Amino acid sequence: MKPLHFVLLVLWVMASISIQSCKKDCCNDPTNPDCKNYDPCYGKEPANASFNFYLDLSNEYGKYHYNTDTIEMREGGYSALVHFKVDDKNVDSCWWTVGKDARVFTQKEFYLTFNLWNSPIQVTLIVDKHNAKACHPDKPIRDTFTKVLTLMPLGSSNIFGKYLGYLDGNESDTASIIITNEFRQGLFEPVMRCVKLMGIGEFHFSGIIPGWKEFGFLSWGPDTRPFVEGHANLNDNKIELKFKYAGIDYPFDTYKNRTFNGIKQ
Secondary structure (H helix, E strand, C coil), X not given: CCHHHHHHHHHHHHHHHHHHHHXXXXXXXXXCCCCCCCCCCCCXXXXXXCEXXXXXXXXXXXXXXXXXXXXEECCCCCCEEEEEEECCCCXXXXXXXXXXXXXXXXXXXXXXXXXXXXXXXXXXXXXXXXXXXXXXXXXXXXXXXXXXXEEXXXXXXXXXXXXXXXXCCEEEXXXXXXXXXXXXXXXXXXXXXXXXXXXXXXXXXEEXXXXXXXXXXXXXXXXXXXXXXXXXXXXXXXXXEEEEEECCCCCCCCCXXXXXXXXXX
């Protein structure tokens, strides 16, 4: 064997041995059995029945589930589609009881529709989790958690009012919005009006999807340009709107994304 070939062979053998010896010592993943720090109980928490309610504020701007225990609703037969979801997806079994509903729900997540007169709604979840018993022998395999979903009439939250602010982080690019509760076509509806939000004068929004401290909004449709939709988040007296809109002269399916940050007056 030529000396160069022999040297290369020795280097290859040494590298292979080094890789094998490092396989356990060099990796750092407690979920990987090949790693030295492998922990078969990593991530296997004991039974936990905690859960959350979500309101779907999604539109074409983006999919968004708002986590809340309180939902603001229109009256007159309007219904809210509420998303129930257990926090620990690794539980083995679920048993939900919801208000006065005689049914028992066994899914890890599901949707139910409610009207304003259902409120308040007490929800209890019982879960079993057998797969964590070996790691937590002193913990029970069953857990129970109860919380209340509250539905409030439209106009109860703090989203309504006038906000002054600016666009896209530019404090010289000012705009304002006013959110009111107006009686239209026999029902009270949330309405958001704005000035210079899209670089133009007053524009009338409709179709606000109220939550409690957050809401989704959209205009009537793409034929009533400018077409607008997005999400709003209220934190104390500060509001943030993230939205897209199509201007009057925009080509079809062309939008501009903007952010409005305002303070309640």
